[in-house]
Amino acid sequence: MxxxxxxGTDVDVSFDAEVCKHAAECVRGLPTVFDTxxxxxxxxxxxxxxxxxxxxxxxPSGALRIERDARG
Ligand code: SF4
Structure with a gap:
């Protein structure tokens, strides 16, 4: 595991490297947040x-997950 x-202030993000398929949707989609x-x-x-x-x-893999969303 x-x-x-x-x-983060409003959201917590979790990541599991064993699940990641390296599709790079995250780094392409939001490079300021996901920067290897x-x-x-x-x-x-x-x-x-x-x-x-x-x-x-x-x-696409479920490696990334929102653990907490405290927006408004
Ligand atoms: S989008 Fe998901 S599967 Fe793709 S690189 Fe990022 S964490 Fe890994």
Whole structure:
């Protein structure tokens, strides 16, 4: 079990590297939030929460997940 959670102000995102299929929907969709060169590589506050939720929803493998959504 390698799921890790990345906390933000409005949303927390989790990621499981064992599930990831490297489709790159995340880094293509929102490169300021999902940046494999940054540490940590997921920074939920680096983009609008609505966009984070939308891009996480596009992850084809289920590796990305919204763990908490405290918007409005
Ligand atoms: S969109 Fe999902 S499957 Fe694709 S690289 Fe990102 S986390 Fe991995």
């Amino acid at each position: 390698s799921r890790k959670t990345y906390a 060169k940054a540490r940590p590589w997921i920074q939920p506050d680096n983009g609008p929460a609505a966009d984070v939720v939308e891009v996480v929803g596009r992850c």
